Amino acid sequence: MRILILPNEDGTPLHATRNLVQEARDAYDLARTIFKREANVKLISYGSHPRVEVLDVKPPKAALEPRCRNPFSDGFGEAAWFYLANKQYSVSTIFLGNGAPISAFIVRAIENDTKVGCSPGAVSDTIVVSLRGLTIPNSDDVGPTTIASTTLAHEIGHSCGLNYMAFQEHSDKKNNLMFHSQGTRGTNLNRLQVAGLRNSRFVTYL
Numbered sequence: 001m002r003i004l005i006l007p008n009e010d011g012t013p014l015h016a017t018r019n020l021v022q023e024a025r026d027a028y029d030l031a032r033t034i035f036k037r038e039a040n041v042k043l044i045s046y047g048s049h050p051r052v053e054v055l056d057v058k059p060p061k062a063a064l065e066p067r068c069r070n071p072f073s074d075g076f077g078e079a080a081w082f083y084l085a086n087k088q089y090s091v092s093t094i095f096l097g098n099g100a101p102i103s104a105f106i107v108r109a110i111e112n113d114t115k116v117g118c119s120p121g122a123v124s125d126t127i128v129v130s131l132r133g134l135t136i137p138n139s140d141d142v143g144p145t146t147i148a149s150t151t152l153a154h155e156i157g158h159s160c161g162l163n164y165m166a167f168q169e170h171s172d173k174k175n176n177l178m179f180h181s182q183g184t185r186g187t188n189l190n191r192l193q194v195a196g197l198r199n200s201r202f203v204t205y206l
């Protein structure tokens with residue numbers, strides 16, 4: 001996957017004082033720890049790119065403050081075009097259809113800051129995480145990574161089809177990564193979720 005941090009409309013940093021690159025790296029590392037421990041899936045950065053990058057563009061407000069209702073379903077609005085133009089593409093995806101890269105965009109706010117992360121659709125390769133979503137600590141005891149937010153890992157889960165194979169968007173178990181509520185969420189995955197994750201088009205076997 002790749003994490004791409006948007007600047008403001010005028011190209012200035014999305015946040016004046018926070019080190020968003022480090023925060024995003026922490027969220028990535030937590031996701032990597034979770035998927036390795038729970039599903040033996042190794043989260044990797046695509047190609048030789050760094051796992052986190054600040055985009056050198058001037059994004060439209062629509063991309064900085066997206067709505068979470070599937071932005072791709074109400075036509076290709078400004079936000080959707082921006083994400084399409086800037087996401088990571090994979091040549092092999094066209095032929096194999098698996099091991100596709102997921103692009104996570106760090107944005108200013110989602111749905112007027114009522115949401116902290118969004119994966120538009122069950123199997124989208126594009127997810128968004130807000131500034132607030134990067135800093136919500138998880139309550140699970142996973143050692144030194146406890147301070148990082150599970151929002152990114154949770155949205156990656158949605159991208160990989162979790163928790164849809166159980167015919168519900170979210171798990172009702174508090175210790176589960178796919179539990180709805182932020183902060184009180186754990187980092188566990190059950191056997192069905194592991195099976196679903198490992199069969200996702202974003203997971204490949206080399």
Ligand SMILES: [Zn+2]
Binds near residue numbers: 158180
């Ligand atoms: Zn969710």
